[in-house]
Amino acid sequence: MPTLIESLGLAAGMLTTFSFLPQVIKIWRTRDVSAISLMMYSAFCLGVFLWLLFGIGIGSISMILTNSVTFLFAASILYLKITME
Protein backbone atom coordinates (compact mmCIF):
# COMPACT_ATOMS: atom_id res chain seq x y z
CA MET A 1 0.00 0.00 0.00
CA PRO A 2 1.34 3.51 -0.83
CA THR A 3 3.05 5.35 2.06
CA LEU A 4 0.59 8.29 1.85
CA ILE A 5 -2.40 5.97 2.34
CA GLU A 6 -0.66 4.06 5.18
CA SER A 7 0.10 7.40 6.89
CA LEU A 8 -3.54 8.44 6.47
CA GLY A 9 -4.71 5.19 8.09
CA LEU A 10 -2.27 5.60 10.96
CA ALA A 11 -3.36 9.21 11.62
CA ALA A 12 -7.04 8.23 11.30
CA GLY A 13 -6.65 5.28 13.68
CA MET A 14 -4.80 7.32 16.31
CA LEU A 15 -7.46 10.08 16.18
CA THR A 16 -10.54 7.82 16.35
CA THR A 17 -8.97 5.61 19.04
CA PHE A 18 -7.64 8.30 21.38
CA SER A 19 -10.63 10.65 20.86
CA PHE A 20 -12.44 8.59 23.54
CA LEU A 21 -9.82 9.38 26.22
CA PRO A 22 -10.96 13.03 26.86
CA GLN A 23 -14.54 11.68 27.21
CA VAL A 24 -13.40 9.15 29.84
CA ILE A 25 -11.47 11.89 31.70
CA LYS A 26 -14.40 14.35 31.50
CA ILE A 27 -16.83 11.82 33.02
CA TRP A 28 -14.31 10.81 35.68
CA ARG A 29 -13.76 14.46 36.72
CA THR A 30 -17.35 15.73 36.57
CA ARG A 31 -19.17 12.47 37.59
CA ASP A 32 -21.76 13.61 35.01
CA VAL A 33 -23.10 10.99 32.59
CA SER A 34 -26.59 12.46 32.06
CA ALA A 35 -26.14 13.27 28.34
CA ILE A 36 -24.26 10.04 27.51
CA SER A 37 -26.34 7.52 25.52
CA LEU A 38 -26.36 4.01 27.03
CA MET A 39 -27.58 2.59 23.71
CA MET A 40 -24.74 4.28 21.80
CA TYR A 41 -21.99 2.82 23.99
CA SER A 42 -23.64 -0.63 24.19
CA ALA A 43 -23.81 -0.87 20.38
CA PHE A 44 -20.40 0.78 19.90
CA CYS A 45 -18.63 -1.62 22.32
CA LEU A 46 -20.17 -4.65 20.59
CA GLY A 47 -19.24 -3.21 17.17
CA VAL A 48 -15.63 -2.52 18.16
CA PHE A 49 -15.37 -6.04 19.62
CA LEU A 50 -16.51 -7.42 16.23
CA TRP A 51 -13.89 -5.17 14.48
CA LEU A 52 -11.31 -6.72 16.82
CA LEU A 53 -12.41 -10.25 15.78
CA PHE A 54 -12.29 -9.05 12.13
CA GLY A 55 -8.72 -7.80 12.70
CA ILE A 56 -7.75 -11.17 14.21
CA GLY A 57 -9.48 -12.89 11.26
CA ILE A 58 -7.49 -11.00 8.62
CA GLY A 59 -4.32 -10.99 10.79
CA SER A 60 -3.98 -7.20 10.91
CA ILE A 61 -1.83 -6.07 13.87
CA SER A 62 -2.88 -2.40 13.48
CA MET A 63 -6.60 -3.32 13.56
CA ILE A 64 -6.05 -5.60 16.59
CA LEU A 65 -4.14 -2.90 18.51
CA THR A 66 -6.37 0.12 17.71
CA ASN A 67 -9.62 -1.80 18.28
CA SER A 68 -8.33 -3.25 21.59
CA VAL A 69 -7.52 0.24 22.90
CA THR A 70 -10.79 1.72 21.54
CA PHE A 71 -12.71 -1.14 23.19
CA LEU A 72 -11.04 -0.41 26.56
CA PHE A 73 -11.96 3.31 26.36
CA ALA A 74 -15.53 2.72 25.15
CA ALA A 75 -16.12 -0.05 27.73
CA SER A 76 -14.86 2.34 30.46
CA ILE A 77 -17.44 4.94 29.36
CA LEU A 78 -20.18 2.25 29.32
CA TYR A 79 -19.13 1.09 32.81
CA LEU A 80 -19.14 4.68 34.16
CA LYS A 81 -22.56 5.32 32.56
CA ILE A 82 -24.05 2.18 34.16
CA THR A 83 -22.50 2.61 37.62
CA MET A 84 -22.88 6.41 38.01
CA GLU A 85 -26.52 6.69 36.98
Add this chain to the structure above:
Amino acid sequence: MPTLIESLGLAAGMLTTFSFLPQVIKIWRTRDVSAISLMMYSAFCLGVFLWLLFGIGIGSISMILTNSVTFLFAASILYLKITME
Protein backbone atom coordinates in the same frame (compact mmCIF):
# COMPACT_ATOMS: atom_id res chain seq x y z
CA MET B 1 -11.98 -12.76 1.83
CA PRO B 2 -13.92 -15.60 3.57
CA THR B 3 -17.69 -15.03 3.94
CA LEU B 4 -17.51 -15.30 7.77
CA ILE B 5 -14.96 -12.47 7.99
CA GLU B 6 -16.90 -10.30 5.48
CA SER B 7 -20.07 -10.85 7.56
CA LEU B 8 -18.15 -9.87 10.73
CA GLY B 9 -16.96 -6.65 9.06
CA LEU B 10 -20.47 -5.83 7.86
CA ALA B 11 -21.99 -6.38 11.33
CA ALA B 12 -19.14 -4.43 12.99
CA GLY B 13 -19.52 -1.52 10.55
CA MET B 14 -23.30 -1.32 10.96
CA LEU B 15 -22.96 -1.35 14.78
CA THR B 16 -20.18 1.25 15.09
CA THR B 17 -21.79 3.52 12.45
CA PHE B 18 -25.39 3.46 13.69
CA SER B 19 -24.42 3.48 17.41
CA PHE B 20 -24.11 7.28 17.10
CA LEU B 21 -27.77 7.69 16.07
CA PRO B 22 -29.27 7.13 19.59
CA GLN B 23 -26.75 9.70 20.92
CA VAL B 24 -27.92 12.28 18.34
CA ILE B 25 -31.59 11.55 19.21
CA LYS B 26 -30.91 11.71 22.98
CA ILE B 27 -29.26 15.15 22.69
CA TRP B 28 -32.00 16.40 20.34
CA ARG B 29 -34.74 15.31 22.78
CA THR B 30 -33.15 16.37 26.09
CA ARG B 31 -31.20 19.44 24.82
CA ASP B 32 -28.54 18.24 27.32
CA VAL B 33 -24.90 18.21 26.12
CA SER B 34 -23.21 18.83 29.49
CA ALA B 35 -21.45 15.44 29.72
CA ILE B 36 -20.47 15.33 26.01
CA SER B 37 -16.73 15.92 25.41
CA LEU B 38 -16.02 18.63 22.80
CA MET B 39 -12.46 17.33 22.43
CA MET B 40 -13.70 13.77 21.79
CA TYR B 41 -16.05 14.75 18.96
CA SER B 42 -13.54 17.22 17.42
CA ALA B 43 -10.83 14.51 17.26
CA PHE B 44 -13.32 11.79 16.25
CA CYS B 45 -14.78 13.83 13.35
CA LEU B 46 -11.29 14.60 12.02
CA GLY B 47 -10.31 10.93 12.41
CA VAL B 48 -13.40 9.62 10.60
CA PHE B 49 -12.82 12.17 7.82
CA LEU B 50 -9.29 10.75 7.40
CA TRP B 51 -10.76 7.18 7.36
CA LEU B 52 -13.06 8.40 4.56
CA LEU B 53 -10.03 9.70 2.58
CA PHE B 54 -8.30 6.34 3.31
CA GLY B 55 -11.37 4.50 1.94
CA ILE B 56 -11.30 6.67 -1.21
CA GLY B 57 -7.54 6.03 -1.46
CA ILE B 58 -7.91 2.24 -1.40
CA GLY B 59 -11.17 2.35 -3.40
CA SER B 60 -13.28 0.60 -0.74
CA ILE B 61 -17.01 1.32 -1.21
CA SER B 62 -17.90 -0.08 2.25
CA MET B 63 -15.33 2.17 3.99
CA ILE B 64 -16.52 5.21 1.99
CA LEU B 65 -20.19 4.54 2.84
CA THR B 66 -19.81 3.68 6.56
CA ASN B 67 -17.36 6.52 7.24
CA SER B 68 -19.56 9.06 5.40
CA VAL B 69 -22.57 8.11 7.54
CA THR B 70 -20.49 8.01 10.77
CA PHE B 71 -19.07 11.44 9.90
CA LEU B 72 -22.60 12.87 9.45
CA PHE B 73 -23.71 11.51 12.86
CA ALA B 74 -20.53 12.57 14.73
CA ALA B 75 -20.54 16.04 13.09
CA SER B 76 -24.19 16.44 14.14
CA ILE B 77 -23.23 15.70 17.77
CA LEU B 78 -20.30 18.17 17.50
CA TYR B 79 -22.63 20.82 16.04
CA LEU B 80 -25.23 20.27 18.80
CA LYS B 81 -22.48 20.42 21.48
CA ILE B 82 -21.14 23.74 20.13
CA THR B 83 -24.52 25.42 19.54
CA MET B 84 -26.37 24.24 22.67
CA GLU B 85 -23.71 25.06 25.23
